Amino acid sequence: xxxxYDSRTTIFSPEGRLYQVEYAMEAIGNAGTAIxxxxxxxxxxxxxxxxxSKLLQTSTSTEKMYKIDDHVACAVAGIMSDANIxxxxxxxxxxxxxxxxxxxxxxxxxxxxxxxxxQGYTQFGGLRPFGVSFLFxxxxxxxxxxxxxxxxxxxxGGWKAAAIGANNQAAQSMLKQDYKDxxxxxxxxxxxxxxxxxxxxxxxxxxxxxxLAEVFVLPSGEVKYQVRSPxxxxxxxxxxxxxQAPAEAS
Amino acid sequence: MECVFGLVGDGxxxxxxxxxxxxxxxxxxxxxxxxMVLDSHxxxxxxxxSGDRVQFTEYIQKNVALYQFRNGIPLTTAAAANFTRGExxxxxxxxxxFVNILMAGYDKETGPSLYYIDYIAxxxxxxxxxxxxxxxxxxxxxxxxxxxxxxxxxAIDLVDKCIIEIRSRxxxxxxxxxxxxxxxxxxxxxxxxxxxxxxxxxxxx
Numbered sequence: 001x002x003x004x005y006d007s008r009t010t011i012f013s014p015e016g017r018l019y020q021v022e023y024a025m026e027a028i029g030n031a032g033t034a035i036x037x038x039x040x041x042x043x044x045x046x047x048x049x050x051x052x053s054k055l056l057q058t059s060t061s062t063e064k065m066y067k068i069d070d071h072v073a074c075a076v077a078g079i080m081s082d083a084n085i086x087x088x089x090x091x092x093x094x095x096x097x098x099x100x101x102x103x104x105x106x107x108x109x110x111x112x113x114x115x116x117x118x119q120g121y122t123q124f125g126g127l128r129p130f131g132v133s134f135l136f137x138x139x140x141x142x143x144x145x146x147x148x149x150x151x152x153x154x155x156x157g158g159w160k161a162a163a164i165g166a167n168n169q170a171a172q173s174m175l176k177q178d179y180k181d182x183x184x185x186x187x188x189x190x191x192x193x194x195x196x197x198x199x200x201x202x203x204x205x206x207x208x209x210x211x212l213a214e215v216f217v218l219p220s221g222e223v224k225y226q227v228r229s230p231x232x233x234x235x236x237x238x239x240x241x242x243x244q245a246p247a248e249a250s
Numbered sequence: 251m252e253c254v255f256g257l258v259g260d261g262x263x264x265x266x267x268x269x270x271x272x273x274x275x276x277x278x279x280x281x282x283x284x285x286m287v288l289d290s291h292x293x294x295x296x297x298x299x300s301g302d303r304v305q306f307t308e309y310i311q312k313n314v315a316l317y318q319f320r321n322g323i324p325l326t327t328a329a330a331a332n333f334t335r336g337e338x339x340x341x342x343x344x345x346x347x348f349v350n351i352l353m354a355g356y357d358k359e360t361g362p363s364l365y366y367i368d369y370i371a372x373x374x375x376x377x378x379x380x381x382x383x384x385x386x387x388x389x390x391x392x393x394x395x396x397x398x399x400x401x402x403x404x405a406i407d408l409v410d411k412c413i414i415e416i417r418s419r420x421x422x423x424x425x426x427x428x429x430x431x432x433x434x435x436x437x438x439x440x441x442x443x444x445x446x447x448x449x450x451x452x453x454x455x
Contacts, residue, residue: 100336102332103328103329141359
């Protein structure tokens with residue numbers, strides 16, 4: 001292994017790899033899975049919570065889902081403290097845009113500007129990259145509902161369905177099989193919960209192990225970001241039959 | 251004194267500006283185009299300090315173009331107007347631009363719009379507006395004859411009325427005007443109103 005090329009973020013290895021960026025992605029591979037699915041009527045984000053204690057104050061804080069602006073939210077996988085910095089940067093960038101143009105920032109531009117920041121940490125300054133991957137869900141008047149995935153390298157892509165964190169490859173291939181282009185909002189929620197339940201290590205899914213959030217448009221035309229309450233989430237899990245994992249056949 | 255005025259009609263917006271470039275008592279030229287085509291569907295009529303006018307409007311034009319190259323979508327008229335106002339506001343308490351602007355645009359979703367942006371970064375969305383000494387006459391004329399949803403013919407008729415008033419009542423009235431229009435088909439020059447033409451040379455015997 002070319003260990004001598006590991007320690008500086010800003011140099012390539014002889015094989016043309018950036019080891020620090022790859023190690024950052026390793027760190028994310030141990031984090032709780034997050035899945036995003038795009039439907040015609042909204043975007044759903046589901047996340048697996050790693051910190052599950054009865055003592056946690058769940059009503060006021062979320063572990064996986066964060067609102068960036070009224071029309072954009074994100075799910076996080078990786079080092080939480082790194083994520084907080086980037087989420088704050090994204091919030092500032094969104095407000096800066098609105099300050100200049102008096103309009104909400106288009107989703108892709110927000111993702112792009114955050115990714116430009118992340119890229120900076122792979123090229124200069126000598127600081128390590130951020131150990132976070134994001135799933136951005138949002139709506140803008142140019143392209144409607146959108147889902148973007150970004151990683152520590154500063155690369156991003158637009159997706160119909162995507163997964164980050166632990167077992168993301170397994171989740172991604174399940175999504176590829178079951179996703180259809182004209183999926184409705186409810187079907188997307190169902191698919192997300194189903195895929196998450198299959199990729200999670202735990203034997204039974206309960207609402208305290210998950211977070212679910214949706215970005216959709218109200219009849220008034222206003223964009224809404226809503227995190228499901230634990231009760232509402234429990235009901236959904238029962239409805240879609242994903243609470244009792246041992247009872248499932250396949 | 252420079253005259254710029256504009257109005258919004260049914261599915262279009264007009265901006266009219268005089269075309270004199272004046273320095274003290276000398277008229278350098280009388281076919282100076284002060285209405286910049288900002289992008290395919292936006293017009294920027296500007297009046298004020300001539301160096302600032304060109305510098306600032308070109309700066310805005312290039313930034314609007316850069317946005318479109320970077321992001322693949324054009325700015326809306328409202329966004330461009332707010333951006334312009336922001337630039338004037340930032341420079342105001344350091345190095346102000348002495349430029350007054352009427353920005354007109356057509357957006358597919360919202361139709362035609364007109365924005366009044368003065369040199370101290372005031373921004374108003376308006377149906378009709380004017381800058382300069384000519385505004386005393388053109389605003390009064392528009393207040394009397396303007397109604398919303400005017401056709402192009404009606405609007406041009408009103409513009410001509412305003413020009414007649416300026417020519418007959420303003421002591422140092424500019425002789426020539428240019429009229430530009432923006433609608434769903436884009437921003438373009440509509441017509442000139444000339445009463446003095448630049449001659450091509452001295453008559454030869």
